[in-house]
Amino acid sequence: MLQIMEGSHAVAEAAKLCRPEVVSAYPITPQTHIVERLAEMVADGELDAEYLCVDSELSALSVCIGSSAAGSRVYSATSSQGLMLMAEVVFNVAGMRQPIVMSIANRALGAPLSIWNDQQDSISLRDAGWFHLYGEDVQEMTDQHFIAYKAAEQHDVLLPGFVCFDGFILSHTYEPVDIPSQEEIDAFLPPYVPYNKLDAKAPISMGMYATPDYYMEFRYETDQALQRAGDAISAAGKEFGEMFGRDYSGHTESYRMDDADVAFVALGSICGTVKDAIDEMRADGIKAGLVKIRTFRPFPAAELAKALAGVPKVAVLEKNISLGSAMKGAVGPEVKDALTGTAIEVYSYVIGLGGRDIRKKDIRAIAALAEKGVGNMFYGLRTEVL
Amino acid sequence: MVDKSLELFDCGHRACGGCGPAMLARLMLKGTGEDVIVVASTGCMEVFSTPYPETAWKVPWIHSLFENAAAVASGVEASLKHNNRTEKVVCICGDGATFDIGMLCISGAFERGHDITYICYDNEAYMNTGIQRSGATPYDASTTTSPAGKKSMGNSLPKKDMPQILNAHGASYVATASVAYPMDVMKKVEKAVNTPGACYLQVHTPCSTGWGFDGSKTIEIGKQAIECGLWVNYEMEYGELKASKKVRRVPVDGYLKAQKRFRHLFKPQPVTEEIAKIQAIADANAAKYGIDIQLNE
Amino acid sequence: MALRIGCAAAPGRAQDNKTGSWRVFMPVVDMEKCILCGTCILSCPETSVSEKDGQILFDLDFCKGCGVCANECRAEAITMIQEEK
Ligand SMILES: Cc1ncc(C[n+]2csc(CCOP(=O)(O)OP(=O)(O)O)c2C)c(N)n1
Ligand code: SF4
Ligand code: SF4
Ligand code: SF4
Ligand SMILES: [Mg+2]
Numbered sequence: 001m002l003q004i005m006e007g008s009h010a011v012a013e014a015a016k017l018c019r020p021e022v023v024s025a026y027p028i029t030p031q032t033h034i035v036e037r038l039a040e041m042v043a044d045g046e047l048d049a050e051y052l053c054v055d056s057e058l059s060a061l062s063v064c065i066g067s068s069a070a071g072s073r074v075y076s077a078t079s080s081q082g083l084m085l086m087a088e089v090v091f092n093v094a095g096m097r098q099p100i101v102m103s104i105a106n107r108a109l110g111a112p113l114s115i116w117n118d119q120q121d122s123i124s125l126r127d128a129g130w131f132h133l134y135g136e137d138v139q140e141m142t143d144q145h146f147i148a149y150k151a152a153e154q155h156d157v158l159l160p161g162f163v164c165f166d167g168f169i170l171s172h173t174y175e176p177v178d179i180p181s182q183e184e185i186d187a188f189l190p191p192y193v194p195y196n197k198l199d200a201k202a203p204i205s206m207g208m209y210a211t212p213d214y215y216m217e218f219r220y221e222t223d224q225a226l227q228r229a230g231d232a233i234s235a236a237g238k239e240f241g242e243m244f245g246r247d248y249s250g251h252t253e254s255y256r257m258d259d260a261d262v263a264f265v266a267l268g269s270i271c272g273t274v275k276d277a278i279d280e281m282r283a284d285g286i287k288a289g290l291v292k293i294r295t296f297r298p299f300p301a302a303e304l305a306k307a308l309a310g311v312p313k314v315a316v317l318e319k320n321i322s323l324g325s326a327m328k329g330a331v332g333p334e335v336k337d338a339l340t341g342t343a344i345e346v347y348s349y350v351i352g353l354g355g356r357d358i359r360k361k362d363i364r365a366i367a368a369l370a371e372k373g374v375g376n377m378f379y380g381l382r383t384e385v386l
Numbered sequence: 387m388v389d390k391s392l393e394l395f396d397c398g399h400r401a402c403g404g405c406g407p408a409m410l411a412r413l414m415l416k417g418t419g420e421d422v423i424v425v426a427s428t429g430c431m432e433v434f435s436t437p438y439p440e441t442a443w444k445v446p447w448i449h450s451l452f453e454n455a456a457a458v459a460s461g462v463e464a465s466l467k468h469n470n471r472t473e474k475v476v477c478i479c480g481d482g483a484t485f486d487i488g489m490l491c492i493s494g495a496f497e498r499g500h501d502i503t504y505i506c507y508d509n510e511a512y513m514n515t516g517i518q519r520s521g522a523t524p525y526d527a528s529t530t531t532s533p534a535g536k537k538s539m540g541n542s543l544p545k546k547d548m549p550q551i552l553n554a555h556g557a558s559y560v561a562t563a564s565v566a567y568p569m570d571v572m573k574k575v576e577k578a579v580n581t582p583g584a585c586y587l588q589v590h591t592p593c594s595t596g597w598g599f600d601g602s603k604t605i606e607i608g609k610q611a612i613e614c615g616l617w618v619n620y621e622m623e624y625g626e627l628k629a630s631k632k633v634r635r636v637p638v639d640g641y642l643k644a645q646k647r648f649r650h651l652f653k654p655q656p657v658t659e660e661i662a663k664i665q666a667i668a669d670a671n672a673a674k675y676g677i678d679i680q681l682n683e
Numbered sequence: 684m685a686l687r688i689g690c691a692a693a694p695g696r697a698q699d700n701k702t703g704s705w706r707v708f709m710p711v712v713d714m715e716k717c718i719l720c721g722t723c724i725l726s727c728p729e730t731s732v733s734e735k736d737g738q739i740l741f742d743l744d745f746c747k748g749c750g751v752c753a754n755e756c757r758a759e760a761i762t763m764i765q766e767e768k
Contacts (some may be wrong), residue, residue: 021468022461050464054457055494062454062491066425066461069448072468074461092450097689158688195688198423198446198462200473205441206691207449214438214686221686390725397730397742398697403705403749408728439692440699568725602750602763605726 002176007138007165008033010177011077011103014145016047017185018101021072024052024063028082029115030167031105035077049075057082061089061102068098069206071197073149076100079167080107080121087125093160094129094222096207099152099192100160101145102130106268106319107167108354116355117167119268119319123296123330129222131161131229132296134267138175139246140294141165146180146189147240147248151232155195159225164296166269166319168355180244188243230298251300253292254307256282260289262367263308265335266317267293270351270358274317277363288367293331301338308339314346315370317363321350327376347375356380388572392416399442401434404601406591406608407480407507409565411435411442414478414505417575420445422474423466425459427483428452430514430593431507446473453487455479456495456504463500474579477504482512484588485521485546496555496584503578503585506548509593517596521546524616525667526660527647529596534650539660544667549588553625558583561621564590566608570619570631590617598646610641615668618675630675638665698745702729706748708763712739716760723752723761 005013012034015023023042025035041047050067054060057078064074078086083104093100104122108114122132133148135141141163148161165171180188196204210218234249241247255275257263264274271292281288291307293300308314318329327333332348339346349366352358358380366379394415401408407430415422426432426449435442436449450458455477463475479488484506495502511529512518519532523541528534532541549560559581563571571589578585592608594601611617613633620630639661642648651657651664672678710732712723717739724732724739731746732739739760753761 022464024461024464050468052460052464052498054460055497056490058454059457059460059491059494062450062457063461063464065450065454066448066458066463067465068461069458070423070462070465070471072465088451089454095689096450155688196691198448198473200421200423200446202693203444203446204691204693205436205443205447205449206689208436208438208441208690208692209433209449210438210690214690217686218690222689225687390721393730395730396694396697397745398700398702399729400700400702401728403728403747404751405728409726409751412728412730413725435697438690440696441692441694442697444694600750602754604728604749604751605755 002178004174005138005177006033006172006174007141007170008172009037010138010142010179011145012037012041013179014142015075016041017180017182018075018145018149018189019073020049020075022050022052022063022067022074024054024060024074025076025078026054026057026060026082028079030107030171031077031079031103033171034103057086058089061086061093064100065089065093065096065098068100069096069198071194073192074100077103077105079105080109083121083125084109090125090128090130095218097158098160099158101148101152102160102162103145104162104164105167105171106164114354117169118353119164120321122162122164123320126297126330129159129226131159131226131233131298133161133163134294134296135163135165135170136269136271136292138170138173138177141170142177142179143240143246143248146185147233147236150189150236151229153192154232157225157229157232158195159229164268169269184243188240226298230295230300233295248294250303251293251295252303252307253294255290255292257289257291257307259287260311261287262313262315262370263311264288264290264315264317264363265293265331266290267296267331268319270317270319273358273360274363277360280360281364281367286367299334304335304338308344311344313370314344315366315375316346316348317366318348318350319352321353328378345373349375349377349379351379388416388576389419390416392419394420394444396442396444398440399435400437401430402595402601404594404604406565406593406604407431407509408434409604410507410571410589410591411478413565413568413571414575415445417572418474418476418579421472422476422579423462425455425462425475425477427455427479427488429480429483431478431480433514452483454491455483456488457491459502460495460498460500463502475502476579477502479504479506481506481508481510481522482520485548493555496552496557499556499583501582503587505575505587505589507591508588509591509596511596513593513596525664526651528650529647539657540650549586549622552586553622556624557586559585559623562588562619564608564612564617564619566605566612567619574621599644603644607644610644614638614641615672615677616641618671618677620675627675630677632677632679634679635672638668701744702747703744706746706766708748708750709743709766710741710746710748710752710761711764713760714738716758718758720757722755722757726751726755
C-alpha cells in the first residue's frame with residue numbers, strides 16, 4: 001500500500017522491518033530524522049531493540065562492531081562529518097567481516113562547513129571494503145535496506161554495506177512509498193545467522209593482528225568477498241523483485257540508451273532530473289541516454305561496459321571532487337577504465353557540490369560540452385565570486 | 387570464589403620475559419572465569435597475544451582499534467542483554483588506550499552505565515610503539531617523547547587521576563591493584579565483574595623494557611611502588627573510598643633509582659629538588675588515601 | 684579457520700611458538716628449601732610453573748628464563764643457572 005512519507009521516515013521503517021537487535025547512531029543533519037524516528041519506535045515498543053545514545057560516531061559504529069561480533073543484527077546511520085569521524089572504524093568493520101548496514105544521508109564535507117547535499121562523504125570511503133548502494137528515490141532507497149542486509153549476511157559475503165541517498169533531496173522529501181509488511185520482510189530476510197561470534201561456549205579471537213605473512217591474503221580475501229557481494233546484491237535484488245514487483249537485480253539501470261549519441265552516468269537523485277532532461281532533449285532530436293549506477297561498490301564494470309557499448313561520448317555527473325586528480329571526479333576514471341579498449345570518450349563534470357541546484361538546462365549544457373569533447377571540469381561555477 | 391588453578395591465558399605468547407601486562411592477562415582471567423568476553427585495545431598485550439593464527443586467549447576475545455574498546459564492549463553487552471546471555475564483558479586496555487585516546491568512548495560507556503568491567507593495564511607509557519609518554523606516565527619519567535635532557539627533567543606533567551574521572555561518571559566500583567599482589571588482583575577482578583554497572587580497575591603492570599629494569603624484578607618493582615606511596619591500591623564504591631592498602635612508607639628514592647627512566651634524577655648527581663617533588667606526590671597520595679600505618683597501630 | 688572470514692582464529696595455536704628458545708638462564712628448584720607456597724606458580728607470566736605430587740615443575744618449552752619466580756621465592760629455593768645449549 002502506497003503511503004506518503006518523508007524519506008527519512010521510510011528509511012526508519014525499513015530499518016525497523018529488518019529487526020535490528022541493536023541500533024547505535026549519533027545525530028547529524030540530514031540523518032537526524034531517521035534516528036529520531038527509530039528512537040520513537042523503541043520508546044513506543046514498536047521496535048524491540050537496544051537503542052544506544054552514544055557519545056560520537058566513533059562510538060556509534062564501534063558499538064555496532066561489538067554487537068555484530070556478539071551475533072546481533074545491527075543498524076546505524078550517519079552523514080558527512082560523522083562518517084569521517086568514524087572512518088577508521090569503517091575500514092575496521094570490513095576487515096572484521098561484520099555485515100553491518102548503515103544508511104548514509106549524503107552531505108558535503110567541510111571545510112567550509114555545509115549541511116547540504118553532495119556525495120563526497122560516501123565516495124571518499126569507496127576503498128573501505130563496504131558495498132555501496134545508491135538510491136534514486138525514496139522507494140528505491142527504502143528497498144535497498146532490505147537488499148543490503150540480505151546480501152551482507154550471506155556467508156560467502158560477510159561484509160558491511162552503505163545505503164546512500166542524497167541528503168535533504170531524498171531524506172527530507174515526502175514521496176509515495178510502498179512499505180512492505182513485517183510478514184513480507186520476514187519472509188524475504190530471515191534472522192541473522194552469524195558465521196562465527198563471540199561466545200563463551202565456543203571461544204574464538206576476532207581482530208587479531210597479521211604479520212606480513214598473512215596481511216596481503218586477508219586483503220585479497222576481503223576483495224574477493226566484495227566481488228561476491230555483487231552477485232549477492234543482484235540475487236537479493238532479483239528475489240525482491242519477484243516478491244514485491246520492484247526488481248533490483250541490475251547494478252546499473254539504463255534509460256533511453258538505444259542509439260544514444262551521448263550517455264550520462266550518474267548516482268542518486270540527480271537521475272530523476274537527468275531523465276526529465278533526456279526526455280526533452282530527445283523531443284528536440286538530441287539522442288541522449290542515462291546509465292544510472294545503483295551499486296558503486298563493487299564497481300559494476302562489465303555491466304557498465306555493456307550498457308555503454310557503442311555510445312560515442314559519456315558524461316559522468318559527479319557530486320564529488322577527487323581533489324588534485326586529472327578527471328576531477330572520482331567516478332569518471334572508473335567508468336573510463338571499464339571502457340578500456342573502446343573508442344568511447346569519457347568526461348567528468350563536477351556538479352551540485354554543497355547543495356548547488358542542478359537543473360534540466362544544466363544537464364543539456366553538459367551534453368553539449370561532451371559532444372564538443374570538453375570536460376573533466378567543474379560545471380556551473382559562479383565565476384563572478386571567484 | 388576465584389579458581390587459582392584455572393588457566394585461560396595460553397603460553398607461547400610473545401611478551402618480553404617478565405612482562406607485567408602478561409602476568410595480568412593470566413591473573414585477570416582467573417578472576418573472571420570462563421564465562422567472559424574480552425575486548426582489547428591496540429597495544430603490547432594485543433600484539434604479543436594474538437599474532438594470527440596464534441591466539442593466547444582461551445576465552446572469546448575481540449580487538450577492533452586503539453581507542454574504541456569501551457564502545458565495542460558496550461555493543462557486546464547490549465547484544466548479550468538483548469539475548470539474555472550471561473557472559474561478563476571485560477575490557478583490557480593499555481594506559482594510552484585508556485587515559486588518552488579512549489577517553490571519549492570510555493566516557494560514553496560509563497555514562498550509559500553498561501554492565502562492563504574496564505581494566506586498564508597501566509605500564510605508564512605507550513610501550514608498543516616504543517615507550518612514548520602517555521597521560522599515565524609519572525612525573526619526571528624519561529620516555530622517548532618526554533626525554534630527559536639539558537633542559538628537561540623528563541615528563542613534566544603529573545599522572546592523570548583516571549579513577550576519579552570514572553568516579554565522577556558514577557561508576558559503581560573503581561579500584562586499583564598491582565600485579566605485585568596477584569591475589570588482590572584476582573579478587574578485585576572477580577568483584578568488579580560481579581558488580582552490576584560499569585566498573586573500572588587500574589592495574590599497575592611494571593614493564594621492564596619501558597622502565598628500564600631487569601625482567602626478574604617486575605614484582606619487586608611493583609611492590610616498591612606501593613611501599614613508597616607512588617602507587618596506591620584502593621577500592622571505591624560510588625566514589626567513596628572503601629579500602630586502601632596500608633604500608634610502612636619508605637622514601638621514593640629506592641623505587642626511582644631502580645629504574646632507568648628516572649636515572650637522570652641521580653646521575654651525574656642527585657637532583658634533590660626534583661626528587662623532593664616526587665616525594666611530595668607520594669606524601670599527597672598517602673594523605674589522600676590514608677595509607678600510612680601509624681606507629682600506635 | 685580460513686582467512687576467508689576475517690582475522691579470527693580459535694585458541695590452540697599459541698603453543699606453536701615455543702618461547703623456551705628465548706631462554707638464557709634456566710630456573711632450578713631446590714625442593715629441600717621449597718615450602719610449596721605457590722608464589723612462583725602465580726607469578727610466572729608464561730604459565731610455566733606448576734606443582735605435581737609436591738614437586739615444583741618448570742615447563743621448559745615455554746619458560747623464557749625471566750627469573751621472576753626465583754626473585755619472588757621467599758625461601759630462596761629457585762636459582763637461575765646459565766643454560767648449556
Ligand atoms: C588511532 C591510532 N593512533 C595511534 C596508534 C599507534 N599505537 C598503537 S599502540 C599505541 C600505544 C599503546 O599504548 P598503551 O595503550 O599504553 O598500550 P601498551 O603498548 O603500553 O601496552 C599507539 C600509539 C594506533 N594504532 N591507532
Ligand atoms: S614492552 Fe613492556 S608491556 Fe610490552 S611486552 Fe615488553 S614488558 Fe610487556
Ligand atoms: S615460590 Fe619458592 S617456596 Fe614457593 S612454591 Fe615456589 S619454589 Fe617453593
Ligand atoms: S623464569 Fe620466568 S618464565 Fe621461567 S618459570 Fe620462572 S617466572 Fe616463569
Ligand atoms: Mg602502556
